[in-house]
Amino acid sequence: MLDVMTPLAITAHTATSAIGRGRAAHLDALRDARSGLRPNDFSSAPLACWIGRVDGAEDVVLPNALSVWACRNNQLAWLGLHQDGFLEHVQAACARYGAARIAVLLGTSTASIGATEEAYRRLDADGGFADDMLRPAIHTPHSLAAFVATALGLEGPCLTVSTACSSSAKVFANAERMIRLGLIDAAVVGGVDTLCDSVLFGFNALELVSPTPCRPFDAARDGISIGEAAGFALLERIDSAPGAPQLLGYGEASDAHHMSTPHPDGLGAELALRDALARAGLDASQVDYINLHGTASQKNDEVEAALVGRAFPARTRASSTKGFTGHTLGAAGIVEATIALLAIEHGLIPGNLGGDTPDPVCGASFAWRNEQQRVDVALSNSFGFGGNNACLAFARAGFTA
Amino acid sequence: MSALCIYVEGVGLWSPQLADFGALQSLLGGAMPVPPPGRPAAATLPPNERRRAPESVLLAIEVAGQAVAMSGRDAATLACVFASSHGDQPITDYMCATLAQAPAELSPIRFHNSVHNAPVGYWTIATGCHAPSTAVAAQHASFGAGLLEAASQVLAEQRAVLLVCIDTAGSGPLGEVTGCHEPFGCALVLAPEHSGATLARLDLQLTPACPDSPLEEPLAGWRGGNPSAASLPLMAMLAGVRRRCQLAAAATLGLQIDMEKVA
Numbered sequence: 001m002l003d004v005m006t007p008l009a010i011t012a013h014t015a016t017s018a019i020g021r022g023r024a025a026h027l028d029a030l031r032d033a034r035s036g037l038r039p040n041d042f043s044s045a046p047l048a049c050w051i052g053r054v055d056g057a058e059d060v061v062l063p064n065a066l067s068v069w070a071c072r073n074n075q076l077a078w079l080g081l082h083q084d085g086f087l088e089h090v091q092a093a094c095a096r097y098g099a100a101r102i103a104v105l106l107g108t109s110t111a112s113i114g115a116t117e118e119a120y121r122r123l124d125a126d127g128g129f130a131d132d133m134l135r136p137a138i139h140t141p142h143s144l145a146a147f148v149a150t151a152l153g154l155e156g157p158c159l160t161v162s163t164a165c166s167s168s169a170k171v172f173a174n175a176e177r178m179i180r181l182g183l184i185d186a187a188v189v190g191g192v193d194t195l196c197d198s199v200l201f202g203f204n205a206l207e208l209v210s211p212t213p214c215r216p217f218d219a220a221r222d223g224i225s226i227g228e229a230a231g232f233a234l235l236e237r238i239d240s241a242p243g244a245p246q247l248l249g250y251g252e253a254s255d256a257h258h259m260s261t262p263h264p265d266g267l268g269a270e271l272a273l274r275d276a277l278a279r280a281g282l283d284a285s286q287v288d289y290i291n292l293h294g295t296a297s298q299k300n301d302e303v304e305a306a307l308v309g310r311a312f313p314a315r316t317r318a319s320s321t322k323g324f325t326g327h328t329l330g331a332a333g334i335v336e337a338t339i340a341l342l343a344i345e346h347g348l349i350p351g352n353l354g355g356d357t358p359d360p361v362c363g364a365s366f367a368w369r370n371e372q373q374r375v376d377v378a379l380s381n382s383f384g385f386g387g388n389n390a391c392l393a394f395a396r397a398g399f400t401a
Numbered sequence: 402m403s404a405l406c407i408y409v410e411g412v413g414l415w416s417p418q419l420a421d422f423g424a425l426q427s428l429l430g431g432a433m434p435v436p437p438p439g440r441p442a443a444a445t446l447p448p449n450e451r452r453r454a455p456e457s458v459l460l461a462i463e464v465a466g467q468a469v470a471m472s473g474r475d476a477a478t479l480a481c482v483f484a485s486s487h488g489d490q491p492i493t494d495y496m497c498a499t500l501a502q503a504p505a506e507l508s509p510i511r512f513h514n515s516v517h518n519a520p521v522g523y524w525t526i527a528t529g530c531h532a533p534s535t536a537v538a539a540q541h542a543s544f545g546a547g548l549l550e551a552a553s554q555v556l557a558e559q560r561a562v563l564l565v566c567i568d569t570a571g572s573g574p575l576g577e578v579t580g581c582h583e584p585f586g587c588a589l590v591l592a593p594e595h596s597g598a599t600l601a602r603l604d605l606q607l608t609p610a611c612p613d614s615p616l617e618e619p620l621a622g623w624r625g626g627n628p629s630a631a632s633l634p635l636m637a638m639l640a641g642v643r644r645r646c647q648l649a650a651a652a653t654l655g656l657q658i659d660m661e662k663v664a
Contacts, residue, residue, distance in 0.1 A: 252533035
């Protein structure tokens, strides 16, 4: 049996996605039930689908000293770091603890593979990368975390977690372990994924992409809409910021079933959920809101809805917000952690946008429209290819289970 | 920070020159070990999966299987930390080349095999492992950063962890940029306490960035050809050479490792 963990303080957090830059823009879009999805105007060849594109990511210019890192993924990271005063919070933590005592732990599935794709589209006459693309540091999965550590001037542990669509949820667990062991005093966690041909044509090849805006948990759902996003959170010990919202727990588990479809009984997802509840010292009935993985793929939504039905009472509200942002893949964990924290801060249960004809498998917990109610405890589910499952538990400041 | 103290129960190793950890021990003892066949056996995979599996999966499962067998533990009970600097480079090369020429023809299987956690996904499926599993990267410090993450899981969760670190050889135009000349993989089974299977105790300490420990030839040359081979100073130490080594854990962070031989 797991020991109940000492909560961590979330002293800053932010998200930038198709519905806007920063927390206030996200809250507005959620309140207005306004989707950020648009017809695909991104891929290098036509593909009929809808995407969650962040306007202006291509126009971000990195400072000269960081220009070697320039690519869409790192530009979106830079944009994301500049929202909600996140940089200032990190600077203050750095002054308090020292650069070597703060880790950078980021999740990504795409990293800057879009830049490698571009290099292949315009190879030079000898068949090699063009001179401006000969930047080894961006043609590797660690591009994002290495860039962010450099940009923030942090010198602690620096790790990329790349477990497909659970990546930026799992980094909260990495941070908690390192803080508990005294390896660090604080951690910048989060993740960034950007639109690129690999994911658009890859998910299309798997027949998982919808030709219309995605409809999570709808009876007629027919696939995902791919999005992009950047999100970050700063985690510190709870005694350093008792007034901050809390990370109460986390759970991680493996399906051991299939590379690209979930376990039919949601075994890994349920193990991750039980693990998160146990670590948080919570009973399922204490959970007010769950931000679901809810991708709008046939299988994921069927399995996840059944899990909600068997694990939670109707008073626990549940919804997917992929209809707003699209599936931001490796960034989904941090974007939806931010939405769970907005739910706590503003008492807003976001409606499950796109679910106009609910799948009968969805029980009474589903919030199809926005609801206003106090939220003390919110969970966020994130599941990835390879049967990789994570669940995070958040609570308002001062909450004790 | 006090040192992180962990126990090694199993070691796996595969490169074009070394079939396993025993081959490294015999090489360091002055013998000439017989090189393995060109393709890792990866016997833990079911035969049909083995035929189709990409190189990164075969390499990871080969070294993982060796380390777990040496530890005597049940693979299903081990949390998994799989590290790689570049993932499966032949697949990345295929994906980027296909996307540049005929994106609609991209293979769905190669796409799902392109995720960084494909090797750990196949491993958990093959062994029925429901424990937490992760796939990590840290450029040239992937082994050191992976070891730090594995050690933090061992100690924070008080459970045994399987650490795997592999990189395939580079391929195509990308291969010229990554500079990986040949494949290399290694694995450790790490535990929080001494047991009958303990081979060595490791004390890990974070330090400012430091140069990697020197290595004798031919190990030094092998280290230059693959980022996962940055693990070689620790592997050589486990094989009985020296008692202390230093690895990079990040661009700005070093890891000092002191060993006490138990077995």
